[in-house]
Amino acid sequence: MIAFWQWIHALIPWFDGAIATIVIILIKAIALVMPLMLVVAYFTYAERKVIGYMQLRVGPNRVGPKGWLQPIADALKLMTKEIIFPSKANIYLFLLAPVLAIAPAIAIWAVIPFDEGMYVANLDISLLYVLAIGSVGVYGIILAGWASNSKYPLLGALRSASLLVSYEIVIGFALVTVVMIAGSVNLNDIVMAQKGSILNWYWIPLFPMMIIFFISALVETNRAPFDVVEGESEIVGGTHVEYSGMTFAVFFLAEYANMIFMAVLAVILFFGGWHSPFEGIAYLEAGFAWVPGIIWLLAKSTFFMFLYLWIRATFPRFRYDQIMRLSWKVFLPWTIVWIFVVALMTQLKIGPWF
Amino acid sequence: MVFIFLGIAFGIGPMLIGYLLGPSKPDEEKNSQFECGFPAFDDSRMYFNVRYYLVAILFILFDLEVAFVFPWAVVQSQLGWFGFVAISIFLFLLVVGFIFEWKKGALEWE
Numbered sequence: 001m002i003a004f005w006q007w008i009h010a011l012i013p014w015f016d017g018a019i020a021t022i023v024i025i026l027i028k029a030i031a032l033v034m035p036l037m038l039v040v041a042y043f044t045y046a047e048r049k050v051i052g053y054m055q056l057r058v059g060p061n062r063v064g065p066k067g068w069l070q071p072i073a074d075a076l077k078l079m080t081k082e083i084i085f086p087s088k089a090n091i092y093l094f095l096l097a098p099v100l101a102i103a104p105a106i107a108i109w110a111v112i113p114f115d116e117g118m119y120v121a122n123l124d125i126s127l128l129y130v131l132a133i134g135s136v137g138v139y140g141i142i143l144a145g146w147a148s149n150s151k152y153p154l155l156g157a158l159r160s161a162s163l164l165v166s167y168e169i170v171i172g173f174a175l176v177t178v179v180m181i182a183g184s185v186n187l188n189d190i191v192m193a194q195k196g197s198i199l200n201w202y203w204i205p206l207f208p209m210m211i212i213f214f215i216s217a218l219v220e221t222n223r224a225p226f227d228v229v230e231g232e233s234e235i236v237g238g239t240h241v242e243y244s245g246m247t248f249a250v251f252f253l254a255e256y257a258n259m260i261f262m263a264v265l266a267v268i269l270f271f272g273g274w275h276s277p278f279e280g281i282a283y284l285e286a287g288f289a290w291v292p293g294i295i296w297l298l299a300k301s302t303f304f305m306f307l308y309l310w311i312r313a314t315f316p317r318f319r320y321d322q323i324m325r326l327s328w329k330v331f332l333p334w335t336i337v338w339i340f341v342v343a344l345m346t347q348l349k350i351g352p353w354f
Numbered sequence: 355m356v357f358i359f360l361g362i363a364f365g366i367g368p369m370l371i372g373y374l375l376g377p378s379k380p381d382e383e384k385n386s387q388f389e390c391g392f393p394a395f396d397d398s399r400m401y402f403n404v405r406y407y408l409v410a411i412l413f414i415l416f417d418l419e420v421a422f423v424f425p426w427a428v429v430q431s432q433l434g435w436f437g438f439v440a441i442s443i444f445l446f447l448l449v450v451g452f453i454f455e456w457k458k459g460a461l462e463w464e
């Protein structure tokens with residue numbers, strides 16, 4: 001690797017110092033974001049296919065063999081659609097909103113460790129970075145709803161704003177319990193602390209937190225059964241009623257990127273990140289040693305992404321007041337009690353908690 | 355940093371492409387705000403329920419609490435009983451406030 005950089009340096013002498021650092025990070029970032037966009041595109045395809053089969057339909061099957069080219073056709077269609085600027089809207093904020101939605105959705109990926117030593121940035125406070133950047137995404141939705149100057153978007157924005165902030169507290173407290181056990185807010189260290197075997201992953205000592213985190217992740221990403229923000233039967237399309245063409249597509253990308261991110265984060269925090277599930281089991285560990293860590297991470301995340309679709313196809317939509325009740329009166333007391341329990345267990349040195 | 359700029363570029367780029375590739379035939383009806391097919395009744399800067407505001411304030415409180423708990427959580431296994439008692443007092447005060455707002459009905463949605 002070093003030889004390679006020396007070769008580059010000899011080839012282009014001015015390629016050095018700050019410029020080189022920025023270019024290298026940029027290459028890394030693009031190497032991460034491009035596959036991410038591809039995953040988003042094919043996740044929409046998977047969503048339509050999976051829900052189709054769950055409802056005894058076939059799903060998209062016309063464009064390309066078995067509909068494989070459907071996402072590309074969708075992208076092309078959205079690109080050639082007109083972008084409508086509503087006459088009463090606040091144009092600058094109206095156009096700023098999609099950017100504010102997607103910028104955090106992409107920036108948040110910077111700290112995710114995909115494998116041992118495989119990350120773009122190894123921040124010591126990566127979990128706090130995730131929380132901070134994650135909450136910026138709310139602005140995109142609020143701004144979209146307000147700038148449209150229309151009723152349904154405004155209602156959707158209000159709903160989503162109070163929903164997102166309520167569940168952000170719950171996610172915050174759930175993350176505290178993880179941090180308590182791992183003793184670090186660095187995602188790398190959290191994954192390393194789960195090394196050993198499948199029994200060391202945090203989903204066993206923190207099982208209720210895992211459930212709460214996953215449900216809150218569903219709410220944070222506006223997924224069914226908590227999609228009151230854009231509930232079609234209630235407020236038409238929520239915040240993106242007035243958006244069309246690529247402006248809508250940007251919102252869509254942000255939402256799906258966030259969804260995939262939440263699946264990956266759940267794996268990193270509760271399911272051992274890149275560690276193989278067969279660690280510590282005599283023959284299986286040796287038999288699967290050749291599988292790189294990133295494959296395990298992606299496989300586990302894929303399972304969670306499938307779970308999103310499964311849940312969407314299974315449950316009816318919640319009523320808004322029920323969702324708020326769930327957050328404030330069920331999850332919040334639960335998480336506070338669990339912080340107590342984990343603290344007590346650590347001090348008494350009981351069980352798998354310390 | 356680079357990532358944030360890349361994210362912004364990813365927001366602006368596609369919209370620009372869409373603007374350049376897509377047709378642009380504005381007309382008054384199409385650009386008016388959407389309200390299920392009829393002209394809008396009144397201004398959309400309307401009144402909304404005060405509960406949304408209440409939730410926002412409660413969020414600020416609780417999010418601050420979370421921010422305070424994080425540093426403790428990192429080192430809690432080394433702090434021993436002193437840390438445990440300290441965080442117990444802290445969380446006790448939080449829970450008292452929480453019970454108060456619950457009893458006051460700030461969490462009810464009808």
